[in-house]
Amino acid sequence: MNENTAPRAHLPESAVLESALAADHPLVDGRTTSAPLIRALRGDRPDTTPVWFMRQAGRSLPEYREIRAHTPMLDACLDPELASEITLQPVRRHGVDAAVFFSDIVVPPLLAGVDVDLVAGRGPVFAEPVRTAADVARCRAEFTPERLREALDPVREAVRRTVTALGETPLIGFAGAPFTLAAYLVEGGPSRDHLRARTLMRSDPETWRELLEWVADLSSVFLEAQVEAGASAVQLFDSWAGSLSVADYRAHVAPASQRTLAAVQGIGAGSAASPTVPTIHFAVGSGHLIEETARLGTSALGVDWRTPLDEASRRLGDTLPLQGNLDPAVLGAPAAVLESAVADVIARGSRAPGHVLNLGHGVPPEADPAVLTRIVELAHAS
Ligand code: CP3
Numbered sequence: 001m002n003e004n005t006a007p008r009a010h011l012p013e014s015a016v017l018e019s020a021l022a023a024d025h026p027l028v029d030g031r032t033t034s035a036p037l038i039r040a041l042r043g044d045r046p047d048t049t050p051v052w053f054m055r056q057a058g059r060s061l062p063e064y065r066e067i068r069a070h071t072p073m074l075d076a077c078l079d080p081e082l083a084s085e086i087t088l089q090p091v092r093r094h095g096v097d098a099a100v101f102f103s104d105i106v107v108p109p110l111l112a113g114v115d116v117d118l119v120a121g122r123g124p125v126f127a128e129p130v131r132t133a134a135d136v137a138r139c140r141a142e143f144t145p146e147r148l149r150e151a152l153d154p155v156r157e158a159v160r161r162t163v164t165a166l167g168e169t170p171l172i173g174f175a176g177a178p179f180t181l182a183a184y185l186v187e188g189g190p191s192r193d194h195l196r197a198r199t200l201m202r203s204d205p206e207t208w209r210e211l212l213e214w215v216a217d218l219s220s221v222f223l224e225a226q227v228e229a230g231a232s233a234v235q236l237f238d239s240w241a242g243s244l245s246v247a248d249y250r251a252h253v254a255p256a257s258q259r260t261l262a263a264v265q266g267i268g269a270g271s272a273a274s275p276t277v278p279t280i281h282f283a284v285g286s287g288h289l290i291e292e293t294a295r296l297g298t299s300a301l302g303v304d305w306r307t308p309l310d311e312a313s314r315r316l317g318d319t320l321p322l323q324g325n326l327d328p329a330v331l332g333a334p335a336a337v338l339e340s341a342v343a344d345v346i347a348r349g350s351r352a353p354g355h356v357l358n359l360g361h362g363v364p365p366e367a368d369p370a371v372l373t374r375i376v377e378l379a380h381a382s
Contacts (some may be wrong), residue, residue: 018269020274025230026163027275032170032232037098040354041233041278041300042254043321048348049355050097051267051379052172053372054237054282056090057102060369063089071089073118074110074287077103080157091169094373095380097356101159103225105176105237106184110219111151112143114185116145122190129188131200140210145217152222156229164228170233173226175219177238177283178212178256183217194243201252212256220263227267227277234264235280235302241293242285249292257281258296265297279374280323284361290315305329305360310348319356326375328359331367342378 001226011373015284026032036046064086068076086102095298106116106124115127130139179197184190186197201208206301223234236257246255261279268274281293281300293317294301303312303318305327312322330341349355357379 002349003248008220011213016255019224019228020271021203021268021277022228025228026170026232027165027277031168033275035097035168035170035232037170037220037356038171038232038278040356041280041321043299043353045354049357049379049382051092051350051357051376052096052098052100053359053363053375056094056096056100056101057086057343059365060361060363060367060372061093063090063093065188072106072122074107078154080154080161081156083158084165084193085173087158088165088177089168090372093369094376095374097175098172100172100224100235101162101174101231103155103158103174105174105181106150107155108109108175108222109143109181109185109215111219113157114139114143119189124184125189126185129196130211131196132183136207136211136214140214143214143218145221148218148221149225152225154221156225159226159229159231171226171231172280173223173231174237175222175234175260176218177236178216178243178260179241179253180237180239181215181219182208182211185211194240198243198248201248205252206230208252209255212253213259214260214361216256219260223260223264227264231277233278233280233299235282236298238283238286240279241283241289244289246288246292254292254296256307257293259297261296266366270357280356287312289301300354300356302358303360307347309345309355310351313349313352317341318351318353321356322349322352323356323358324349325358325360328364328367329363331359331364331371335374338374339378342375346379346382 021028032038036050039046083102087099091099110116117125119125165253181195181196264277278299280300280302281298283293284304287307290312300323303324305325309322326345330338
């Protein structure tokens, strides 16, 4: 599959924007065009398997913990110098094939004006949960995408600095998928089964649709800012989609995720000369949703550790580049177990048109960074 036909074929007309990438964007001036990550996401087979790790910028690194000892999480996200430095740390240390922008899925609502914090050991906590039609209407009126766009300068600045330092290594931008963000907003914080969110979805589908559309637009604006400032690919993270049935995902969630992906795929789509920006769609625990997520249109699909990559590829007719999916549990296993697990993932991934090696979810804080460096060496030697 090639990037000029795949995502655009799925674009709703409204997504085809006038905007195009700037002349000094790394995908336009060619800095990252031949990077193994970009080639694999476009369905090609570079000489070595590209590898990066979700949550590579974070608590597994002593140099990260050193910075965070003096600075609260969201302050670090909004300080361009710190956010850029943290983004670069794992690239320097591990030699990964991509940086992932250090930020968080709650940064868009925060910058749009929503009262949210990241509580250590817990996760996102919203001061005022969004549960009724009136709550949703107030959020849509007050915390608008325009307000977010005007507050994104620290993110744009951090991305620009990072991209300059990275040279030929691509930066991956990211955002939370609408369902995951909406689940936190409705619950007010982390929850096991997202029951309140799913109850709202079932009992008031129209309010739910308006909530997801609003959140999708915040995530779209966040991704657009990262891409315009120089990100060469983006990943949409859906941490909680696995709690949904296929039918609910299709009816109540897929359109909003598609809206966000399409916003990125629309950049430059009006111009024959502009390259498109590859997208990765990753939903945790969603082996049952592989066909549904692929149908939304994406350059590549992230797969968690529960579904073998060859099986995922077979179910998709071997049409889509895949990313994943080493079980984070093997990071703590003996070297021989780790090595055979990496070899197994690379062998299964060879069935797909392209493969980006990654974990099946984020790096656990207690991971030994030397093990991550070893995985990069193994991938590059294979
Ligand atoms: O390296 C990277 O991947 C880039 C940075 C990144 C962070 N969060 C930094 C972070 C990314 C991509 C995210 C995404 C994110 N944030 C998701 C989706 C991905 C996933 O893992 O499923 C979700 C659900 C969140 C929400 C969130 N933010 C949680 C659940 C937590 C953990 C809270 C805790 O302390 O256990 C956070 C905080 C957070 N985001 C940290 C980091 C490095 C830890 C903060 C710290 O160092 O104290």
